[in-house]
Amino acid sequence: MKALTRADRRSPTIYEVAKRAGVSIATVSRVHRRAERVAPPTRDRVERAIEELAYRPSRLGRSLAHGSHDAIGIVFPDLSGPYYSAVILGYEETSAAQGRSVLILGTHRRPRAVDQVLDLADRVDGLVLMSQTVDDTVVDELRRRGVPIVLLARPPVGGADSVATENRRSARALVTHLIGHGHERLAFVGDPAGSADVGERWEGFLAAHRSAGLAPAFGPFTCGFREEDGREAAFAALIAGAHRPTAVVAANDEIALGVLGAARDAGIETPSELAVTGWDDIPAARHLMSPLTTVRQPMLDIGRRAAALLHEQITTGRSEPRREVLPTELVVRSSCGCIAPKSEGGVPR
């Protein structure tokens, strides 16, 4: 068997199909796009030629002529953690259903990130930007270029669409619940200035204190979003000795995992000596040593809605900004000090 050469392998062009079918390229284009009417006999000849040559139109040629990429992008700060992957999954799911490819880009706080995002914008018909990726000036620049944008979990800027989840109310409910358990020394672990989400959770934390006539015992113990970050912040909070917190409100479940680990290592029992709560309701939350009291947010839906809004912008050209806020739900288990329920499960469906 003779090896295929590079040239043989190249997909045939519309010209070769046209020649084989004895028609012009315009007719081939019409046929394979199933657009406009083509006389049945002609259509047959062309279809046969397409079949025989295994013709597949070039995406590049097509996009260049047509002016659209049939692709959208999503920019995230970091893919570690269930939150980002769930959002991206929802985004991909909806986008695929719309017939668009998905390009992903992680910025990882690199300085190059801005250029990478600008570059990505040239490859897509629209972009989703998560928080912690690029700042508002970049968002403005993209909008100036006419790139449809949806912002995720960050304040809307310059009339861009945005999708976020409800934070204040749930945070307040969560902290009020904790105070109801008798806690007076609660510590917030997370960086309120680092992201809008955490900022709002911190506000809810403060609001709950106010309502209870309590003064916050500590300022926020600032840290990143990973388990290791939470672990380190927890050690900082726990060395306070006798004045240490009796409850920790972590900005997300991974941080809570770090706090739980730190407490364990310090010989502090959970939740009797230290209550801990998280945010996100990751799949493992119910299986932890201290089943985690946390706030569930519809992570898949965030991605889905973002894709839907982008689709709308792209297809209708809508320019009036839309802002969606998705609901969240307090999930009480036992890490807050509640008695462990017998089971959440039941029989398999």
Next chain:
Amino acid sequence: MKALTRADRRSPTIYEVAKRAGVSIATVSRVHRRAERVAPPTRDRVERAIEELAYRPSRLGRSLAHGSHDAIGIVFPDLSGPYYSAVILGYEETSAAQGRSVLILGTHRRPRAVDQVLDLADRVDGLVLMSQTVDDTVVDELRRRGVPIVLLARPPVGGADSVATENRRSARALVTHLIGHGHERLAFVGDPAGSADVGERWEGFLAAHRSAGLAPAFGPFTCGFREEDGREAAFAALIAGAHRPTAVVAANDEIALGVLGAARDAGIETPSELAVTGWDDIPAARHLMSPLTTVRQPMLDIGRRAAALLHEQITTGRSEPRREVLPTELVVRSSCGCIAPKSEGGVPR
């Protein structure tokens, strides 16, 4: 302020830059690609024009002329679960460093998947295909078209590159460890026929039995990869009453989570009445009620190596297939029946 029209917004073309700088488009191209020599004064004029017009070359035009996409794709069966997201993260990281964009596609066992993959192939310079996505005939078709391919966690086919992790040896070590705890009725939960990885883990399971002179007490309890799948399979395994297994070897950590949940709901204590092990070492594994004995595999590295192999194929045109097998590591915690260690942590770094 007057609203920008669509036309105003359009990025300027190389022609406009050329006109403004008073040169030909060839010179503009030379300048912005920093290729070939251009007289300093000319270069200056062109650079100023580029700057003033905020010119950005069109990716489509560039790709069409140059013949490459500067993008690679990755096809996964499902993004749920830490495994896929970690692999994708590693892939994106390396790919970004190579200056390539990443397109993702989830097949979700849809019939349309084949077309979607074929379509994706027209947008990229190379493709990574995970197991459970498309079958070998599609792989062959793609290779026939000259698309560089790397297969993940599946047997190499038609001379494509592949990246996998070691399964048999670790599975065998794991099961031997369990048998060392005195177990004789071990159940394997997962689908050996569903993926190469699980197939090999099952083989290791059998090999360990053989070495111990033990006959497997059960055939595999077949199920998918999600927690809910594991939960259902566990109920099937546990209703065996007095003859139920004393240990469960789950094909991954999520399945193990489901098994753990089912056992809890059935009032069976872990690990005293039922030992459970997983695979992957997800971040929450050490924080579970029964800290999970599992097998750690370098998920990020799988993605990184895949991107590296693809890069090599694309840039060097190498065609001799390469197969990489990454090492795995048994992580013993207490869900197998070992005494829980004081801590795995220590002080923060």
Next chain:
DNA sequence: TTGTAAGCGTTATCAT
């Protein structure tokens, strides 16, 4: 060193 012009593979507008 710089310019001319021929691709690259489509789509889409006119004619016919």
Next chain:
DNA sequence: ATGATAACGCTTACAA
């Protein structure tokens, strides 16, 4: 109903 042909925006021989 079909065919010419001009975009689309770039890269790259080849000329000058």
